[in-house]
Amino acid sequence: MKTELNLMERERETVVGHVRKLIRKKKLNNSNNNNKKKQTKMMKRPTMLQRLFMYCQKLFKGLGTVPSPDDVQNLCRILDVMTPEDVGLSRDLQFFNSAFLSDRGIPRVTHTCIYECKKFSLTLLIFPAGAVIPLHNHPEMTVFSKLLLGTMHIKSYDWVDTNNLVGMKPLSQLRLARLKADRSFTAPCDTSVLYPTSGGNIHAFTALTPCLVLDVLGPPYSKDDGRDCSFYVDFPCKDIISSNSFLLNGTKTMKEEEGDCRYGWLQEIEPPEDAEMDGIEYLGPPVVDVSAMLGSCNSNM
Structure with a gap:
């Protein structure tokens, strides 16, 4: 039994x-x-955000590579037609309110990460009126900035190769840079693109009205790889030196070529107080890594 x-x-x-x-x-x-x-x-x-994500997967190859002109143009075409609704936001968001300040009474930028990997990141920057991101750099990065909402003043510089300057006396802790932009932009407007050594790699944002910016960074900042963000203060050339007697490329004086206002001396500084941002979780439309999904499906068969 x-x-x-x-x-x-x-x-x-x-x-x-x-x-x-x-x-x-x-x-x-x-x-x-x-x-x-x-x-x-x-x-x-695919949604516009999904299209952007999929093209970024194709475009960005990692550190040390710069997208081709055709790829840059194609990505700009996607970004140029995007709106706040494509990332799930509207003008009524509380972070756009000028009353949304830091505990020191300074308008503070809020950021949220849509996606990030070793090769690129998609980030939203939300500005109440008066909020500032001080002059900072993007080491070894290609950056696409799309102003989705508002009016933003942008000031940007590129480093000058001082090996080509003759007769210039070195100035302690200061480095010469050429002014790339110093004006205001109002949405809708074209996407701005900066490269590792050109296009305004060092720039500052000042929100004249509530603003929303979609940033595509390739690759993103990485302290582990020695590519952290550095901050600067700028001084016009005419405030530092009384004579423009040195030559650029051995041919023209800087005054003859562009004028004093086209150049500045930049000094690296500690991160200022208005560089601090608040981070929030991204709750907008999702992006889907289709290639990873396919890989997961194949591995389970």
């Missing part, structure tokens, strides 16, 4: 185990089917 019970118990365990395997297999198949449906939907009708 005892033997018969043991045999029945083992048979029951075998049947239950087989049923559990079938259930697990069915759930796995359902999960794969759902992933495939989701992937198919994203491929057929």
Whole structure:
């Protein structure tokens, strides 16, 4: 009798185990089917944000690479038509309110990360009126900045190769830079692009009205890789030296070529108080890594 019970118990365990395997297999198949449906939907009708994300995956190759002019143009075409609604925001957001200040009474920028990997990041910067991001650099990075909302004043510089300057006396802790932009932009406007050594790699933002900026960084900042953000204060050339007697490329004086206002001396400083930002969780439309989804589906087959 005892033997018969043991045999029945083992048979029951075998049947239950087989049923559990079938259930697990069915759930796995359902999960794969759902992933495939989701992937198919994203491929057929991707949102503007999804299109941006997918093109960034194609464009950015990692540290030491700069996108080709054609790729830059194609990415700008996507960014140029994007609106606040594409990232799930509107003008009524509380962070746009000038009353949304820091505890020191200074308008503070809020940032939220849509996506980040080693090769690129998608970040939203939310400015109440009067908020500032001080003069800072983007080491070894290509950056696309799309003003989605508001009026923003942008001041930007590129470093000057002082090896080409003749007769210039070195100034302690100061480095010469050429002014790239010093004006206001109002949305909707074209996407601005800066490169590792050109295009205004060192820039400052001042929100004249509530503003929303979508930043694409390739690659993003990385302290581990020695590419942290540095901050600067600028001094016009005419405030530092009384004579523009040195030559640029051995041909023209700087005054003859561009005028005093086109150049400045930059001094690196500690991060200022108005450089601090508040971080919030991104709750807007999601981006889906279709390639990772496909890999996951294939590995489960």
